[in-house]
Amino acid sequence: MRQDSASRLSCLCCTQMLDRRDACPAPGSQRPDQFQVKTTLLQVQDLKVHFPVRRTLFGRAKEFVRAVDGVSFALQTGETLGLVGESGCGKTTLGRAIIRLIELTEGTVSLEGEDISRMSDARLRPQRRKFQMIFQDPYGSLDPRMTVEQIIGEPIDIHQLAKNSADRRKRVCQLLNDVGLDSAHAQRYPHEFSGGQRQRIGIARALAVEPKLIVCDEPVSALDVSVQAQIINLLKDLQRSHALAYLFIAHDLAVIEHISDRIMVMYLGRVVETGDAKTVCRSPKHPYTQALISAVPVVDPATKRARLLLPGEPPSPLNPPAGCPFHPRCPLVEPRCRTETPPLRELASGHQVACHVAQP
């Protein structure tokens, strides 16, 4: 009984807090993150993930899929880095390897200056508060036998963030309000919610431990078109209010351009182009990025783009082509592309391209 009234009271507090946040200056006019000094949150150096696929008689790996093959980048606090590429390019593996859901083969990942890539599980566990993940499938990523309060409360329990059960309940209520759900729904089960609402629950679970980095793995691609925009707007609002950095993985370039500050385009486990979101989308330099952009169907008949239809399909990462991995499909291929792997080189400040031919 007492707990019930306490929860109601706390919900009241939450809504008041929410109101106050709403009274904050309008987006764009005075963003709270302007006052923060941008520091490097995440530094990834030459990350490789190779999966053994075939083994010898004695169990030693004979062949490897080079899912991620030497990726380096840095992510600032409060920044969104969009990671785009076709299926099999290694974008999900990269996202998972960074937060150690998959063991990495080589390279380092430092979070706030601390190398987490070789940390033991016991030492890593408290660090996990700093980074969380939002998954693609809102149906598969929530346990159907847990209530919403249990789902969101679980990370709070693991990291012992709540002083007592009333505090825990208060936090859950506030999180539900933060993601635009009614805190009265805390006792419901996932099947009682629509896809968009479930994705909100997944977001609330990620926010529960007050992370600094969220890896969003295709968070909107399983949702209806009219609901996608709600979730994208929510993620942008939460970034501002919670000073979050996102590693945003998606295959939809328009979504990536909309939400990201910077973009990284991957092909066959490597970064082929990276730079400011608007620059990469408006004047792409790598022929693969150009083809990706021209392949996006255009709604408006007035802005028809020139079609650059790529022949063939991405090759298997088990047996990547020699030289530039893109050369068998590339319209600009030159003899050296077949033998020399192009390194990432800087064309303009912050705009890097892995291509022998690309010109600034």
Added chain:
Amino acid sequence: MPLLEINNLTLEFGTPANPLRAVDGLSLSIADGETVCLVGESGCGKSVTALSIARLLPTPPARYLGGQILAEGRDVLQMTKTELRAIRGGIVSYIFQEPSASLNPVFRIGAQIKESLKLHRPDAATDAEVIRLLKLVGIPAPESRLHDYPHQLSGGTQQRVMIAMAVASEPKLLVADEPTTALDVTIQAQILDLLRDLQQRLGMSILLITHNLGIVGELANRVAVMYAGQIVEVAKADALLRRPLHPYTQALMKSVPKLGSNAERLLAIPGQVPSPSAFPSGCRFHPRCSQAQKDCSLKSPDLIEVDPGRWVRCPYWNETTIVPQ
């Protein structure tokens, strides 16, 4: 006479006590050689409409409550099983979203395409014809692919095999239900290109089901937009994309992020797609409509013809229309 004419189709699932009206009074026609897009979100009834054309929905659970589906003037809903077999493949062929789920994993693709030929064009059921079809859908070195199993092919190639099977029977109408949703964007562009090319070469009509308005711009002659079991707008594709009249179509177009736009926020449609068990009263879009008037919740609007061939289910279309940026 149009190739296909759907008149007032009404379709229910669920029990009679608790009916789920998936399609409610839908009318649509497709002319020879025309590409029509049926656009809508999940649960709006677009796929069940498509499946009804060859009566592929098992009854029960589905119940046809009324209407006609005239394929070359004959009502599919009244046909016997034998007549239906002639229609399936003979007039209408299908391709679906997930090619790996549509192909039989234990048969070689050559044999699966030949099966379609044996049924509809027995004289042509030869390896040479299968190779010609595989070449037609743009599969390189078709001779070596004949004996492959579906799992040996990539998603894009599997979808090409599905298309080869569908066109093997020389149908007059190809129904493509989200044919590129499971594919990567560069492969999607290839498949759309192939569909456009095949339509011109074979002169068939295409009914394309999609939720992606971009695909409409790429392929369609005409568009029908569905919401909650009803058609809310029908128009020529370029007219609709240039100036959508129904508030739902407008909102749908604005809620999709566009490459190269500077918008800071997307204009999201509030709320969720209603479930067929609980469609709102009056106009089914009114709880989510930013331009709803007082009486929108009271009376269900009819489709009105505002220009020749241009229909919209909103009495306030003239007041609410905003030209999108």
